[in-house]
Each structure stands twice: as C-alpha cells, then as structure tokens.
Amino acid sequence: MIDEATSLLAARLFHGGPPEPGPDWSPVDWGAYPEEVVDRKWRQEAARLNRLLDERDDAHEPIGAAPAPASASAPTPATLARVMDRLTAAPSDPADGTDGDAPRLAARLSVEVAREEAAATRAHGRGPAAGAEGPAGGSGGDPWIDGFAPVFPLQPPRTGRELLADHVTAMVCCAAVDTAGAAPGLDWLDGPALLVGGRRRADLAHPVLSLVEDGDDGPLRAWLGEVGVRPEKPVRLV
Structure with missing residues (x-):
C-alpha cells in the first residue's frame, strides 16, 4: 500500500492526475513498466509521426499551420525507412534550405x-476553470495540484526539433523491438531505455540527431546495421 500510494503521489506531482486510482490512473508494477508504459509511449509517438507523414503535403501551407487532411488512399506502411527517406529527401520548399522536410515535420x-x-486536459476535466486562480495567485494555466496539473513537470516544454528527434527515436526503438529482438527497458536515472541482448544501448542519440538536424542518415544506418534492425519492415503501431 505504501508503494502504491507513493506511486500515485509521484504521478500526481510530476504528471498531473487524480489523487486516487481510476480508469486512466492506476498503479503499474515496476516490472511491467517497460511493456505497459515505455513500449506504449514509443508506439504512440511512432503512430503520430507516421500519421503526419500520411498527410497530403501542401506546398503553400505555412509552417505551424494545422495539419492538412489525410489522403483518402490506403496509408503507406509504417517503416523506419520511410521516415529516413523523408528526412533526407531534397527540400520540397526552397525556404526550408538544406533541412528538407524536417522543419515542416517539427512544426x-x-x-x-x-x-x-x-x-x-478538457476530456479529463484537468486544470482549474477558465479565469480561476491557483494557490499562488496565477492564471488558470498555472500548475496547481487541485486541478490535476503537474506541480513539478519532469521536463520543460520541448522545441519542435526536440519533439521530432524524440519521435524518430521512438520509431527506431519500435523497429528494433519488432525486427531485431530488442526490448523496452527502464533506467532508474534516465528513464526509458532500449535493451539489445539484455544490455542498454545508450548510443542512439547522436545518429538520430545527425538525421534530424543535418539530414545525414549515415550514422543511423550504421547503427541499425550493427544492431540488426531492418528499416524496410513495417512496425506495429498502437
């Protein structure tokens, strides 16, 4: 009971949520966390990235605009190769410079x-009502525990490039799990981890950043070859 209460309190403080278990908030055993939380998070992010890739491109759509309607045709299989090809392709808009579609995807x-x-937030009734003030006298957007908002967010808001890197990393991890026998893991200090042969691989950040920031897929392809990942194979999404 102490572990359960501590788990729920930590979730409430750092993620936001009700003080008691419910349909959307229930304790997760530490041993089940990689499958129940880490793997699910990776696949949710991979699904989001592929959903954006499925959208019909509009050369006149301004950066940061709402996504264009999805094509009526059958969706393209979700593969890591598709993501890499998209991020290394020549830019469709000269304004994107040499970065290809990375700025548009990030936005x-x-x-x-x-x-x-x-x-x-709206669906779960989180946050104070419009115009309400929290204990510190802030506006309705201020975090305060009675409104289920996280009091101590675990990380600051991510930039578009950081989001893109995280989503590409999630896609790589899904491909590694589905095609190379890797497994999701959890590190006490660093959080989600990719386990290959039972050991954590902590060398994925640089290859992903080379792809996202420079449009260079060489380091990532070398990493995939070393691990045995097949980027052309479809991955399982949520």
Missing part, C-alpha cells in the same frame, strides 16, 4: 502534441 508535431494535450 506539425508541435501543433499536434499541443492539440492532443489540450484535448486530454
């Missing part, structure tokens, strides 16, 4: 994540 991810978080 769309920022909009999509903000929209989903706002929808989740």
Whole structure:
C-alpha cells in the first residue's frame, strides 16, 4: 500500500492526475513498466509521426499551420525507412534550405502534441476553470495540484526539433523491438531505455540527431546495421 500510494503521489506531482486510482490512473508494477508504459509511449509517438507523414503535403501551407487532411488512399506502411527517406529527401520548399522536410515535420508535431494535450486536459476535466486562480495567485494555466496539473513537470516544454528527434527515436526503438529482438527497458536515472541482448544501448542519440538536424542518415544506418534492425519492415503501431 505504501508503494502504491507513493506511486500515485509521484504521478500526481510530476504528471498531473487524480489523487486516487481510476480508469486512466492506476498503479503499474515496476516490472511491467517497460511493456505497459515505455513500449506504449514509443508506439504512440511512432503512430503520430507516421500519421503526419500520411498527410497530403501542401506546398503553400505555412509552417505551424494545422495539419492538412489525410489522403483518402490506403496509408503507406509504417517503416523506419520511410521516415529516413523523408528526412533526407531534397527540400520540397526552397525556404526550408538544406533541412528538407524536417522543419515542416517539427512544426506539425508541435501543433499536434499541443492539440492532443489540450484535448486530454478538457476530456479529463484537468486544470482549474477558465479565469480561476491557483494557490499562488496565477492564471488558470498555472500548475496547481487541485486541478490535476503537474506541480513539478519532469521536463520543460520541448522545441519542435526536440519533439521530432524524440519521435524518430521512438520509431527506431519500435523497429528494433519488432525486427531485431530488442526490448523496452527502464533506467532508474534516465528513464526509458532500449535493451539489445539484455544490455542498454545508450548510443542512439547522436545518429538520430545527425538525421534530424543535418539530414545525414549515415550514422543511423550504421547503427541499425550493427544492431540488426531492418528499416524496410513495417512496425506495429498502437
């Protein structure tokens, strides 16, 4: 009971949530956390990234605008190769410079994540009513525990590029789990981890950043070859 209470209190403080277990908030055993939370988070982010790739591109759509309607045709299989090809392709808009579609994807991810978080807040009744003030006298957007908002967020808001890097990392991890026998893990200090052969791989950040920031897929392809990941194979999404 003490562990359960501590788990719920930590979730409430750092993530926001009700003080008692419910349909959306229930204790997760530490041993089940990689499958129940880490793997699910990776696949949710991979699904979001592929959903944006499925959208019909509009050359005149301004950066940061709402996503264009999805194509009526059958969705393209969700593969890591598709993501890499998109981020290394020549830019469709000269204004994007040498970064290809990375700025557009990063901007769309920022909009999509903000929209989903706002929808989740409304759906679960989190946060004080419009115009209400929290204990510190702030506006309705201030975090305060009675409104289920996190009092101590675990990380500051991410930039579009950081979101894109996180989503590409999630796609890589899904591909590694589905095609190379890897497994989700959890590190006490660093959080979600990818386990290959039972050991944590902590060398994925640089190859992903090379792809996202420079459009260079060489380091990531070398990493995939070393681990045995097959980027052309579809991954399982949520």
